[in-house]
Amino acid sequence: xxxxxxxxxxxxxxxxxxxxxxxxxxxxxxxxxxxxxxxxxxxxxxxxxxxxxxxxxxxxxxxxxxxxxxxxxxxxxxxxxxxxxxxxxxxxxxxxxxxxxxxxxxxxxxxxxxxxxxxxxxx
Numbered sequence: 001x002x003x004x005x006x007x008x009x010x011x012x013x014x015x016x017x018x019x020x021x022x023x024x025x026x027x028x029x030x031x032x033x034x035x036x037x038x039x040x041x042x043x044x045x046x047x048x049x050x051x052x053x054x055x056x057x058x059x060x061x062x063x064x065x066x067x068x069x070x071x072x073x074x075x076x077x078x079x080x081x082x083x084x085x086x087x088x089x090x091x092x093x094x095x096x097x098x099x100x101x102x103x104x105x106x107x108x109x110x111x112x113x114x115x116x117x118x119x120x121x122x123x
Contacts (some may be wrong), residue, residue: 023073028065028101028111033057038113049123054115058096059085062111071104081112 029041038054061081076082079098095116100109 023070023101026070027067028070029067031062031066033060038115040113051121051123052118053121054099054113054118056096056116057113058089059114060111065101065111068103068110070101070110072102074100074102074109076100079112081114085114 023042025045027043029043030039031041032039036055036057038057038060040052040054042050042052044050059081076098079100081098082096085096096114097116099113099115099118101111102109
């Protein structure tokens, strides 16, 4: 997993949580954005249902992500999506992290989320 989060304690904690979370062969279900929080329903390869909650969301970019198989996710402080958000968003973008979900067959992520932090909720 790409990890350039050395300078931020909160982001480093988030990346550690991400590192312990198995995304391979999991699938994204329902996605909803409510009051600046993005809720992503996720089913692991062993059929555990989880909800990923991203806080202070400034942007989301996605292409056919629902029910797509995923191979990995990455965390970045210098993704090009962050630069686009700085130009287009009225929201504060200095402490945002880009969480990207990747397909095993493509060289581009299927979804990028710009948020300040996230948590994993089990159901």
